[in-house]
Amino acid sequence: MSVAVRTLPRGRAETTTRRADAVPKVTGEFAYSSDLQAAGMLWGRTVRSPHPHARILEIDVSRALAMPGVHAVLTYEDVPGRKTYGLDFPDQPVLAGDRVRYFGEPVAIVAAEEPEQARRAAAAVRVEYEPLPPVTDPERATESEPLHPDRPTMGHGFRDDPRPNVIRSLVIRRGDPDVEGEVTVRGYYEVGQQDQAFLGPESGLAIPDGEGGVDIHVATQWLHVDRDQVAPCLDLPPEMVRVHLAGVGGAFGGREDLSIQIHAALLALRTGRPVKMVYTREESFVGHVHRHPARIWAEHRATRTGKLVAVRMRILLDGGAYASSSAAVISNACSFALGPYAVDNVLIDGLAVYTNNPPCGAMRGFGAVQSCFAAEAQMDRLAAALGVDPVELRLENALEPGDRLPTGQVVTGSLPTREVIRRAAALPVPEPEELPRDAIRLPGGAGNTTRGEGVRRGVGFAVGFKNICYSEGFDDSCAARVRLRDDGSAEVHCAAAEVGQGVTDVILQVARRELGTDEVFLASSSTAQVGSAGSASASRMTWMAAGAVQAACRAALEQRERRGGGEVDVERVYRHPRTFPLDPETGQVTDGDAHVALAVAAMRVVAEVDVELGLTRVVWIGTAQDVGRALNRIAVEGQIEGGTAQGLGLALMEEIQTREGVIANASFTDYLIPTFLDMPRVVSELVEEPEPAAPYGLKGVGEPPTVVSTAAIVAALRDATGRELTRVPVRLDDLVGL
């Protein structure tokens, strides 16, 4: 079968600052997953539940099947293997059988000659539902009807919590959390549900190989874990399912979980034809997991001189209908709940629950975003209560190497918390702008709603940190394969997902450096060619890919030398320092560290608020980030600027609105993300203190800016308005009427 699947560009970057894929991306030649075509291709479409919670009484596909151009309509009964899948726990039906648990859950899939035929056939599938009352309040989930009576997340070493709908409960207890301080501040904070809103919708192409197997070309973050979830559902051995990376239009955590993979493969194997699926934007909003909405209660106790003596926090995350990575997200939210501050007495009570709200999972920052928003607001409250400078308070309590995390882990790698605070605080902020000025430079901008009479200016500051790499004993690895040819050139294979972050260039840069040649070609990423690279997640991909490619290059050179020349083909698997689980009862480290490494960022923000209209304008952002060592300055800045923009979105505008579990704003008209006019310039200071455990001393850089920017921006709004602003996104009503 002729297949017009273009491989990812293999070209040589002329310099390290030019992306290898930049030219095909600016000319329109780069093949994204939604651009793929194959001869004889059919189009797939998903039938989705209109109810957040319902029993399925009957599914009738006969009318859809009889429609023109339709080749297959499949339901639960047509899944040949395991009926459920999941990133960490297989609790999610491939297609719903007797019950749907969230709005938009897949119930049937259709393949037809034309997209429009597939759309109409999907609409003609008749599903009889008996709606059930949805569980939508996470605080009442543990007293509600169990949505997963078989408790899929039990028996994984988590704390035993017998209440219904618990995905994971976690207590971190250290020292004496009852110890009193001289000054106490309390707060309650909420974080809304954010969407990754990558621009390239979920899409891909499944091609049957004619021998019972299937090739899946898809935009994803982790090829091998996709394969390992897909194959059992198809009842195929893993080698008969080959997953290939198609061009990825952004990810940000939202492509960790499966979308079209099993569905397209089922349709392709049933029809014997290639099947392409592309989600619409509306469908994309129900087609991937979101950032967990959070409710956080916090109490900070300190001495009169500003030394934190005890912190108590309760963190509740709404995991939605299926577990996805919620167990790890709540763990992260708790591990980094305090922010980068050293506190001896800590009690953190974390809970992630099942509800009938949209499923939540990985999004850039992974639990640390929610905690940072609460913890940094608390630090500002404490500074106000003490009458001390908020930056000084942070310096006074800064967590540094040698100090302990709330889990008892001693910080051993690089963590220049004081340095990033000092550097960010020292960045000069721009002078206030005079009135009158062009409307474009006022809150409300081109809307021309004000002349600026009600504009107030504020300056905010925040610090955030999180882990780099996977944690809690996860056996994380990355493979790379290097082939040295007789002509002196080299071919590198690595299944690392290029999601836009630039890992392709990291791989090429490392290989060129290690091999001492510019003649390095990177093959397209595929499960058929090389072992797992792990996920493009957790700020780990640069670290892990660099480690693997470095090891494979060195092994290849060594082997060639030993043989006295000739072609060699070597695969190596890299592992970062091992981690260990937390004690399920105390949340303390057991046999060793739970986290590999940490990264910290500080940010200073100037914002203006029109207090008559509730409109905001972020004027300027300056940040200092701990990057270990920057391999490519432009790429690092790009991560900081883009990551900051996503945090700005959560601070000011981005929230999936649900009404009784039903998403009300599944479009870019109603779910707003920052535009060119919303996002100011970002001044980035890179703090380079090499990470001893990492190849070349590098650290992942993608997440810290997203962790810190929401907190820093809201701090600026508080400074401008005097309001407490305990919820993000901040709403217009929260800012008006001073």
Place this chain on the structure above:
Amino acid sequence: MRIELTVNGERREADVWAGESLLTALRDRLGLPGSKNACEQGECGSCSVLLDGRLVCSCLVLAAQAHAHEVVTVEGLAAGGELHPVQEAFVETGAVQCGFCTPGFVVAAVDLLRRVPDPSEDEIREALSGNLCRCTGYQKILEAVRLAAGR
């Protein structure tokens, strides 16, 4: 229905259905997938093309409306194997990450610089505020447009 139009300087024909967008016709009928579909409702600018020299979201134009008109897509900007100066600047400044928004930004920036050869920062921001980017935070795109303007 059959439409005839000029795309990137070439006479082309396509069979489309009455409700089909110009974007779908370009991508699925004419083999030009460079223009991207990210929102289907004119919010993101990923599908930006020039229709008779005017910047439009091709998802909001019916294919039938382009009959007998002239369309330039991102694929038509590089001439004789040379990148357009805007494309060159996007490559040089690091304005490309995932790149899904890039074709739309490039077309919109070409349109801007043709109308306003030396735009201020505010003019660039306003002109390109109809194009969404989720990766870059826009800063390097701003640098790219200024660099292209300087050339």
